Every structure is written in structure tokens, then in C-alpha cells.
Amino acid sequence: MKLDACAYRPWRGRLRSPIWRFWPIARSGLSLMFKRKIFWFFLLIGLLNFLFYFAVIYTLTRLKAEFALQGRKLPEFVQRFLFTETGDSYRQFIYAQNIVLMLMLAFCGALLIGNDFRFHAVAFYLSKPITRLHYFLGKLLAITALAALITLLPALALFIEYGVFTDSIEYWMDHSRLLFAILGYGALVSLAPAVVLMGVSAWFRRTIPIIAAWAGLFLFLPYVGSTLRNFFRKTGGGDPWGWSLLDFWANLRWISSVLFGAQLDRYEERWPWAALVVGAWMALAVWVFWRRVGKTEVVL
């Protein structure tokens, strides 16, 4: 089309407040991810676990109903198998998603953040009337939402399913605390790694180093922690559980013990330390990200 042929109208309206300007960044980030086949692959893998839990809940609730009709109780081993109605199952489900979540997030970080820094595309965003905070929130929202797709949302769906198959609303009424616990743990599992990922991606920029660092954080560090714990347990006696704080997922799980009720976990007294470590990782990641965004300039 010739330039002369287009009727360009100059903008004469009023511009909106910048408060919500992180949303277009999040939206474009999500749309970018949805266009990638590998994202759908990870999502599918993540949802396989959900389907398994879904089927187990269905089977158990049906069995329970059948046994109740016959005036019998479910055998204890079946009751214990997964669903104790205490919320352990939901916690177990969210925790079990960690490997898929880790892989998916590594990919998200490289694409949504690493590439921005690598190709200096941050300049596009920061030349607009937004701040670093908008950029940070936009990207964080996109990554957290993607993480929630395989953690928080399926866990909520399982909670709803359990209530639906018991044919009454009593389950939801009696276990309303579980709803908040699922929301809390699901949000934590989605948000905390997303924040750490932003720091890692901003620091390493390229896909392979991001994946290596990410895997080191979530696979190598727990291995080091458990090795050292076992070593000192054998040599010094007692349980030097502090080494387990190197395991990011374990820390999140310990924090979740508060949300789901302390009776769930014999390690519940460790959650403040776990929260401290997770908080420190997040703070470090935010600091790294902030510094990187502030240093996007290059001397040309």
C-alpha cells in the first residue's frame, strides 16, 4: 500500500493512567507462549497427572458411595491410599507437578525474559511511559499464570470434583479451609519459582545457560542438600535437616504445612526457616532482575 493512499488520523484523545499498563505485557507474553507447540506439550504432560488424580477421586467416591449403600466402610488401606479428606492429596498433587513445572518455566523464562535481554528488546518497553515495575509485573503475571495452569487450577478442579462426586455440598462446607489452602499453596508454587525464574533469566539471557542454571537450582542443590544431610547424619549423629533447606520444592512444601494444617506434617516447625530461604531466593532474584533492567544500555 502506498503511503499516500492511507488516511492516517492523528490521535486526539486522552491517554489512560499507567497503573494497569503491565497487563498488555502479560497478555502478549501469554499469547506468545500459547503459540508454541512445546508449551502445549508441557501442559499436556502436566495434565496427565491431573487426569490420574481425577480418575482416582472418581473411583474412590463411587466406591465410598457403594460401600455406604451396603452399610459397610471402605477398607482402611483404600481410604489411606490417597484421599484422607485432610487435603494431603491436593498438596501431593501440587508437589508432584514440580518436574513438569520446572521444565515448563525454564522454557518460559528463556522465551519471555531471556530473549528480551539478549536482543535488547527491553528498550521497546522502557521507552514507553511505563516503569521497570510495570515490566516486572507484566512478565511475572504471565509466568505465574502459566504455572498456575498446571498447579493451582487443576488442584482447584480436583477439589470441586470431590465435592461434586460426593453428591452434596457438605464436603465443600466442611472443608472450606482446604479451598484457601489450595489457593495459598497453588499461588505460592506458581509465584515463587516465577520470581526466581525472572532473576535467573535476566542474568543468563540465553536459553541453554538459563536451563542449566534452573536445573542446577532445582535438581543439583537438592541433591547436594540431601547428600550433605546424610553425610553429617552418619558422622555427627542427629538430623542436620538444615541442609534440606537447599531444596526449593521441599521448602515450599514445608510452608504449605501451615496452610493445610500443622497436623499434616511432622516437619511443620521448619516452615519459618523454609519461608526465610524462599524469601531470600525471591529477594535475590528481584534484585538481579532490577539491576539487569537498569543496565540494558550498551555503549555503542
Added chain:
Amino acid sequence: MNGLPPISVRSVSKWYGQVIGLCEVDLELAPGITGLLGPNGAGKSTLLKLITGQLRPSLGEVRVFGKPVWRSASARRRIGFAPEVDSFHEEMPGLTFVTTMARLSGLTRRQARRQAAEAVARVGMSAHAHKPMRACSKGMRQRIKIAQALAHDPPVLILDEPLAGIDPPGRLELLDLFRRLRDGGKTLVISSHILEEIEACTEQIVLMAQGRVLVSGTVRSIRDLMDDHPLTVRILCARGRELARELVQLPAVLGVSLARGADENGGESELTVKVHGPEAFFRRFPRLVLEKGFEVKAFEPLDASIAAIFDYLITGSRSRT
């Protein structure tokens, strides 16, 4: 905008640790097109980033329509910036990218869509607007970048190497667009290393080297200031020997060389004249031609182009440091 200068750079310096990116820069840019020229490492990109509020000056202040641009959303919404980089979200269609950028500038979704479509049309990309960026050529990407800078209709446009990678017809179209934007009252700062392109769309230039502004103004005024730099003029005329004899007597003329053999054949001669103090020469030369009745077929300053000035100043700045 109340008579305030669109861009005002006051005593701005920028350090990157021990490295000086920009040193004591003072500029006031009026509406119209300003060409920003300089070799790599001259500080052009640093200056552009300071003007767009992406960098904080170590010293001094950058204002856009009287407002300090650093951390000022209201100042930055008056700026459209097309950076040099052209690698961004590869899966995203160009139109979506421009729409997202328009939304970041404060437009609502509907407004952003409309403005983005119009900006994309304006840069001649309507036919390829839905193509993912990875399928776009470098020239197409350049146009998309310019479209995202234009989408919210800012009064100031900062374009970093906007013509790089664009084919000759596309360049002509974009140069025409820049001229029309200028005619619409906008302020454009165009950074480029392709001097002819800058020359084709503006007379107003800023030359930079080693983090300093060497000179700013119109090409001609800059040339006139360079009294210590001899100007070379090519003259094509009959009776070349006679004209050469007259010219060497002028105080402003340093030397004349004559192409051999031309006069003998009764045709035209080509003279190359080295002139010291071009202004005096340009005043005297027409009078001389009229008085002595020379027939001048061509008169062409050979090194009054931006390229020649640029070479001279850059060489000078290097030898002074």
C-alpha cells in the same frame, strides 16, 4: 506546546563506570528533522536513550517540552522511539506487536487496535501486518518498529537507524513519510550512518564523536564555520586558462589545477580550485565571471557534503585528542 523546545539537553554527561559515554552535551532541537551522525562509539545511542528517558544522566538534564524526561511518564508519552534492535518476539504478528506497544502508551484496547492499524498502513505494511515477525524481512521489521513509534501519535519521534535494511523504493517512501511528519509539525531525530539519506531529508544535523557533540546546525552553516578547512570547487567553463589566471590572483584562492588539453581543442576546461575562506570566494566569483565574460557551464563545491564535513571534523577531533 507553549513555545517550549521539543527536546532540550542541558550540560548532560553520562558515565558507565570509568567510561565516558557522553560528555557535556548541550543541544536544543526545534521541530523538524534533525540528523544525528557519528561513527560507532560516538555516543549517539546513549544520547537517544537519554532523550527517551531510558537512562538517567550522570550530570545535567534532558527535557521534553519543558518536562524532565527521566522517570516522567507524561514526558515519555510524547515520545515515540524506534530502537536500532530488530530482534523481538518472533512469533508475534507485526500488528499485534504495534497494538501491544500502543496499549503500553496508554491507549485503550479499541483505540490501540485502530491506531496500530493506521500506523502500520502508514509505513506501508498493511499487506504483511499479520505475518509473524520471524517471517518478516529486515526492511519489514524496520517499518514495524517505526509503526510502533508512531502508533500513539507522539509529537517527538526518535528513530535509531530507521533506514537500515530497507530497499531503495522503501527508503524513498519512508523519507517521504519523515518529510510529511515534519510538515505536520513533529520533531524527528534520525540517527544514521548513511549520510546521503540524512542529507536527503534534512539540512539540520548534529555531528558526534567520542561522546561529544562536535557541531550542530545546518550543513551550510557548519561548512561556513570551517574557515581553516579548504573547500574544493569544480568549475567547468570555456577559456579555462584565462579563468585560472584570474582566480589565482584572488586572496581566497589557494590553488587552481586545470585539466590538460581542453582549451587547445576549443572546448570546455575543467578547473579544480582550492579555496580558503569559502564565503569570500563565493561573493567574489560571480562578479569576476560577469566582469570578464566567462561562460561557466558548471560550478560545484566538491566537499561541502555532510560526508566531507563529517570526515574533516572526525579526523580533526581524533587528532586533537
